[in-house]
Amino acid sequence: MKIPQNKIFKLMKTKAGAPPGTLINTFAQTSVHESTRLISVSDDSNQDIIIEDFEKLPSRLWPEATNWLIFTGLGDIDKLEHLGSVFQINPLIIEDILNAEHLPKAEETDEFLFFVIKILTRNTETDSFETNHVCFLLGKRFIITFLQRNTSLFDNFIKRIKTVKESPHHYTHDYILYQLIDIIVDHYYLLFNQTDEKLEEIEEILMSDQSADMTSMIQQQKRELNFIRRNILPVAEAVRILLKIESAFIKKHNRTFFNDIADHLQHLLSATDNYRETITSLYELQMMNYSNRMNNVMKSLTIIATIFIPLTLITGIYGMNFTYMPELSLRWSYPAVLIFIVAGGIAMYLYMRQKKWF
Structure with missing residues (x-):
């Protein structure tokens, strides 16, 4: 669940005047550390284990193989600091990982490529959106995924990558980063399909029943669309920066895949503009029905x-x-x-x- 906005501000106010890299955990009340999972894949074998002792983690990484670490649950700041010390992660990066309201971004240092994104899901019970804060840290020997809470979004990809006969040698760390971002972006399309269905439903009701009052539903769709756009726009900018800086962590032959993500995001942003026009038309239709009545x-x-x-x-x-x-x-x-x-x-x-x- 999302932390209320005023709670976020209250937590972040305690940081005023503190040195850079001071860790403020905005997930303390909404997320607990669930597991740290290591998946290693080579051309002929794989391992999928739960890591309990972070000190032994570097020795569990397979050399000359793909190592993917999944850190689920950001509520335990001590475990996150411990993991950061093992991999020598900059405290400023840890600070961004712990910031629930951090906008999507891409940032590269000498040691890592850091990418922040949000998974958006619709709560069918409350008919509202929830966000899952996700960070990717790409190193030379590994990729780490930090999840605010567990998600089934990557399950099919995990099954696919663990199937050795279907895991070619091109499953490099940067290719996994592409796959994970692409899965999240593809999930955005599902949200747009739901929005499209709701807008069509509203239009049919307004056309068939002039006495129907759909103002609240139209306003809700407008708020949801603005929420989706606010989360997608920074992702598009982050991917654009990722391509612009010609990251040393992304192999040249894999840059085409990230260009494909950029195209998908641009298509989604264009769709938001079309939906905004549709919502405006529906509102005008509602006002016309009021006027006719x-x-x-x-x-x-x-x-x-x-x-x-x-x-x-x-x-x-x-x-x-x-x-x-x-x-x-x-x-x-x-x-x-x-x-x-x-x-x-x-x-x-x-x-x-x-x-x-x-």
Whole structure:
């Protein structure tokens, strides 16, 4: 679950005036350390083990093989610091890993390539979005994935990479980084498909039922779309920077794959612009339905008033208390006036129907 924004600010305020690299754990109340998993793959074998003692971790890395470490749960700052000391990770990087609100970014040092991204998932019970803070640390002998909490998003890829006969030698650390980012970006497409379905549903309701009030749903879709865009835009910028700096950690023949991710992200950003136009059109359609309903009400009231105004005039005339009104003494005057009133009302009604005013 996401930490409330005011809680984040309260936690981060304690850092004011502290030296750079001071660790503030924004996951302390929402995440616990679950496991540290090491997956090593070579051309003819693989290992998948849980690491308990970080001191022995460097010796468990296979030489001349792909080593992928998955650190799940960022609530234990001591374990994260311990892992950082084993791999000599800069405290500033550890600080970014522990910052739940850190925007996606790409950064390269002499020892590592650091990449931050968010996994976005929709909570079906609350119909709201949740974020999973994910960081990738690419070194020369390994790649480390830091997960805010466990996710099944990478399970199929783990099965595929562990199947030796399907794991060619090109499963290098930078290629794994590409695969993991690509899986997350592909997951963004699922969110857009859900958004597309909801917008189509809203449009169908508005077109079929002018009395439907979909304003709250339209506003919700607008908020969700803005939330998705705020998380995708920095990822696109991070990938662009990754390609621009010509990272030494990414092999030349694998750069094409990252270009493909950049294309996908650009397509998603273009889709957000299209969806924003669709939401604007739906809002205008909702306002038009409101206007049409109001016009129908006003038309009905106008027709009723138009029919009764002359009838009211007649009854008003004969309601005046003049002493001398000759027709009042006639026996047939009362039924004659009633017949005239009814006939006049019917005539005006038929005239309006003929003109198709209603």
